[in-house]
Amino acid sequence: MRCSSMWLIFALKFSFNLRSVHPVSMIKFTNIKCVALDKPFADFAYCKLKALSRDDVALSLRVKLFEVPVNNVSLKVEFFKKYNGYRPFLFNKTLNFCEFLRNKKRVALLDIIFKFLELYSNINHTCPYNNDIIVDRLILRPSYFTMLPAPAGEYRIKITVGAYNDWKAIVNVFLQIWE
Incomplete structure (x- = not known):
């Protein structure tokens, strides 16, 4: 089979699978779990969800940094979708956060x-970070995800944060999407 034929089959199969994916019509946080791996470096002052209404849940967290300035930050972001347990889905990337x-x-x-996260946090500038990291009352809105059609279901976003080539904290954010 020629390479162009394989690409055509892949493209057709992919386009048929996209028919079951619709733009997000409803999205909300269901849980959050934060773990500090290096408490002398940083610790969570709070990490919580607050139900504002039936459909609006606000996420707030504060990370107290004890060794500032921090100018070497690594980030590992993983997306999981719940099937029988949480399975890897769509995205798994480790990157230099400052870059x-x-x-x-x-x-x-x-x-x-980050387009909407910057509105609710002080993570809106490049390194170095000289003060606590704060996310204040972040509420997910379907309008934030117009460019990202996703299938309905339960998801977990695992964010592992490191500094100076050592992992410092893990934040697991759980959310639910409806079509």
């Missing part, structure tokens, strides 16, 4: 996420 903040368009999916 990413200088040019966000290089990682399109994270660029979509």
Whole structure:
């Protein structure tokens, strides 16, 4: 089979699978779990969800940094979808976070996420970080995900944060999407 034929079959199969994927119509946080791996370096002052209404759940967290300034940050972002347990889905990337903040368009999916995350946090500048990291009352809205059609279901986003080539914290964010 020629290479062009294989690409045609792949493209057709992919396009048929996209028919079951619709733009997000409803999305909300269901749980959050934060673990500090190096408490002398940083610890969570709080890491919580607050139900504001039936459909609105706000995420808030504060990371107290004890060794500042921090100018070497690594980030590992993994997406999981719940089938029988959480299975890897769509995205698994480790990157230099300081470099990413200088040019966000290089990682399109994270660029979509950071467009709305910057509105609710102080993670809106490049390194170094000289004060606590705060995310305050982040509420997910379907309008944030117009460029990212996703199938309905339960998801987990695992964010592992490192500094100076050592993992410092893990944040697991659980969310649910409806079509």
